[in-house]
Amino acid sequence: MIEVRDLRVSYGGRVVARVPELDVAPGECVAIVGESGSGKSTTLLALLGLTEGAEVGGRIRVAGVDVTSASPAELRAIRGARVALVMQSPQAALSPTLRLGTLMRRALRLHGVGDAERVMAEAVEAVLLDPAILRRYPHEVSGGQAQRFAIALAIALGAEAILADEPTSALDVTVQAEVVAVLRTLCAERGLALLLVSHDLALVSTIAHRVLVMRAGEVVESGPAARVLAEPAHPYTRELLEALP
Numbered sequence: 535m536i537e538v539r540d541l542r543v544s545y546g547g548r549v550v551a552r553v554p555e556l557d558v559a560p561g562e563c564v565a566i567v568g569e570s571g572s573g574k575s576t577t578l579l580a581l582l583g584l585t586e587g588a589e590v591g592g593r594i595r596v597a598g599v600d601v602t603s604a605s606p607a608e609l610r611a612i613r614g615a616r617v618a619l620v621m622q623s624p625q626a627a628l629s630p631t632l633r634l635g636t637l638m639r640r641a642l643r644l645h646g647v648g649d650a651e652r653v654m655a656e657a658v659e660a661v662l663l664d665p666a667i668l669r670r671y672p673h674e675v676s677g678g679q680a681q682r683f684a685i686a687l688a689i690a691l692g693a694e695a696i697l698a699d700e701p702t703s704a705l706d707v708t709v710q711a712e713v714v715a716v717l718r719t720l721c722a723e724r725g726l727a728l729l730l731v732s733h734d735l736a737l738v739s740t741i742a743h744r745v746l747v748m749r750a751g752e753v754v755e756s757g758p759a760a761r762v763l764a765e766p767a768h769p770y771t772r773e774l775l776e777a778l779p
């Protein structure tokens with residue numbers, strides 16, 4: 535689903551992310567962890583060709599599309615529909631004057647998805663939201679509900695992969711768990727590929743199959759999450775783990 539080789543992203547000649555290898559298969563969750571400024575978000579955005587002003591080298595294949603050489607039309611076709619981007623604060627991305635149902639209906643029409651009412655009901659159920667939420671405006675729902683709605687929108691549009699950038703860091707701890715549970719179920723039961731960027735190792739340990747640890751733009755360690763988190767090979771990973779409360 536996602537296949538990256540020798541990715542190198544630089545701004546004005548300064549390399550900010552170098553990722554030799556990153557693969558995410560359907561049904562798999564891979565997490566990129568590391569402190570602020572380590573290049574996690576840049577890596578995620580490069581997968582959708584969204585690093586404006588950057589020089590991007592290497593090979594990036596996402597949903598069968600060669601991102602580095604894709605045309606704007608090819609990129610539009612994968613963004614938002616086949617591959618969804620879930621950000622930290624979904625409320626900011628939702629139009630404040632539209633009820634959530636209207637917003638989802640419009641998105642489905644725009645992407646040519648038929649049978650909208652059934653698709654919407656099914657997507658809302660998949661993220662464990664009450665269907666009544668579709669009658670509400672973005673400011674009338676909690677951060678956790680808005681995040682699950684953003685994921686429902688991705689499901690309704692037929693997403694095969696979700697790229698999530700700190701999807702729970704703006705949420706309360708109890709609500710974080712709900713969002714993580716939804717993402718885990720979508721991976722396990724619907725075979726979605728999930729690439730999760732997070733600085734929260736506790737969260738990562740509950741969901742990720744594999745982990746990449748980034749520091750100052752470089753991948754310092756990668757491997758199965760259980761191994762990396764239990765027996766970190768790199769001092770930096772050990773530091774991150776020791777910083778856990």
Ligand SMILES: Nc1ncnc2c1ncn2[C@@H]1O[C@H](COP(=O)(O)OP(=O)(O)OP(=O)(O)O)[C@@H](O)[C@H]1O
Binds near residue numbers: 545550569573733
């Ligand atoms: N548009 C840009 N122009 C110039 N430099 C940028 C740009 N975007 C990111 N960078 C630089 O790239 C480096 C990596 O940033 P990135 O946002 O990928 O880190 P991150 O690990 O996701 O951090 P955070 O957790 O704070 O989001 C930083 O030094 C940042 O200043």
